[in-house]
Amino acid sequence: MLDTLVQAISDMKEEQALAEARALLAAGEDPMRIVESCSSAMELVGRRFEAGEYFLAELMMAGDLVRQVSDLVKPELRGRAEAAKRGSIVIGTVKGDIHNIGKDIVAFLLDVNGFDVHDLGVDVAPATFVEAIREHEAGVLGLSGLLTVAFDSMKSTIRAIEDAGLRDRVRIMIGGGQTSDAVRQYAGADAYCRDAFAGVSLAREWVD
């Protein structure tokens, strides 16, 4: 049952989730619906996160369960046309900062929410962001950083985007570590997001 799968993932029941996914595939369930169940499970996890019942630990565990279920389903999906994506997003940790955990979680959640995510990695130079926004015609940019060095890198990245004449085509959110609304203002971004789910909700708001 798809409902059981959703519940097992969102309750962190690893063995049950994998057994259920295997049973569904064996019974001939549409693999796309299994993928959709993963998204529903992550949505439930997100609601519990926002309610203060779940934390980073559950996010990472649920993420790992979804990855395992996706790996099971992937061979069955081969040859199918990809579902239409919600919109193109470029994300990365800014120049001078090599921290990836927060950024990876946001990228993963955006991906399961149907966005076309272009993750540029860590220590990303302003010019690389500019190039990626242009290449992927991104409407949203996510800048991540843990260290205070990220404040100036965010600022110079946004300046480079302005200089390239792209600022009015892309909406920019920042997050991670010591960032705050004051840093958003300092760097010239559009929004500061307190956590990964806030980033995803905002991206949905901006794109839909």
Next chain:
Amino acid sequence: MKERWLQPSPDATQKLTQGLEGWRSGSGIDFESPEAKATYQERVTLLKDALEMMNPPPRVPVCPSAGHFPLEYAGVSWREAMYDYATLARAWHKYYDDFGPDAYVGPGTIVPGRALDGIGFNLYQWAGHGLADDEGYQFVEREYMKAEEYPDLIDDPTGFFLSVYFPRICDELQALRHMPLLPPVHEIPMVAPALLPFARPDVKAALETLVRAGDEADRWLGAIRGVGASIMGRGLPSFAGGISKAPFDLIGDSLRGTRGVMLDMFRHPDELVEACERLVPSMVRYGVESSRAAGHVVVFIPLHKGADGFMSNAQFERFYWPTLRKVAIGLIDAGLVPQLFAEGGYDQRLEIISDLPKGTTLWWFDRTDMARAKRTVGRVACLSGNVPLDLLCTGTTDDVEQYCKTLIDTAGEGGGFILSTGAGMQGSKPANVRAMIDFSKAYGVYR
């Protein structure tokens, strides 16, 4: 053994009083004048009063975490500071001369580049070693111990670190994997086999590498001790000496990695708890010995993965807090003061962490609600922090003064508070740092 360090021993308070008095006396410091000695003692009294929580000090002590702000302020790059100790010393002097905080924090975190180069340390990247010359070192997040290795760590932590972990994090110390197994060497026929690894050319080379790196670390230590001696000689006490860590962070930061340790709470909960317990004695000993080496009573303990948002309170109470609390009690038993640096937010945890004997610990907060902290953990422990880095980096001097005023009014009420920054204040505007220190010294007088 699990029952150890649940409550402090009866003589802990007496040892603490002696330790604090030793700190205040300034014995062993070569003061440049009688006035410098008096200033030193006044400043330690501020800190001691705040820590002991019996009487409010004459004023709120102001001890920002320098971080690597002194390098930026002196216009010195990370690479210069990590490779040229005289330049590092100059930068440190300049900061303390120009800003005059109440306590000295040595440049112990500006580590010797050549020593790290020598052993091929790969746990971090640093200036000239994967990062640009002006970038501070950063941790390379990876899984350095597999989940299947918990039994090895639990059975023999020392052996695991020596012959499994060090070769992984030090490219030039691969041969340490041949170190003899200890403690079985005790009967006479076991001695010669235990010596055999030292006949191997690769083991000899690794030992020589260690000797060279050791000499480099010694040169560095000489330089930073010199800075400390001269700054303290002018009347500035050192804020902390020793260092230790929460067992959960030791595993989560440098062995299993963030993702690894988070998943272990679901997949390997019992092994994780047992490994944390197993590391408690080492963390107590490390704190005690590093404090003795530094001749200080305050032990810095940077906390990472127990912060708000990482885990639930139920997980915190099962996985994180019990062994951190044991480390704290073990240090208190030795007459030391754990300085628990809670980076990020700790609002979720304030009630739980209040379970410590009064007047024995220092909680240093970053983004925690200080009014709530004062009403909870502030009843039993001295508080410190929480001038925000974003404000110091991007705000105005007026913003900073306003923040410090509110902070002193709430967290400083009745004593038991040391004003500091939320974390190492790199990136701060010098004018904001000056405003924070000067304003807080003037405003924080208890009347």
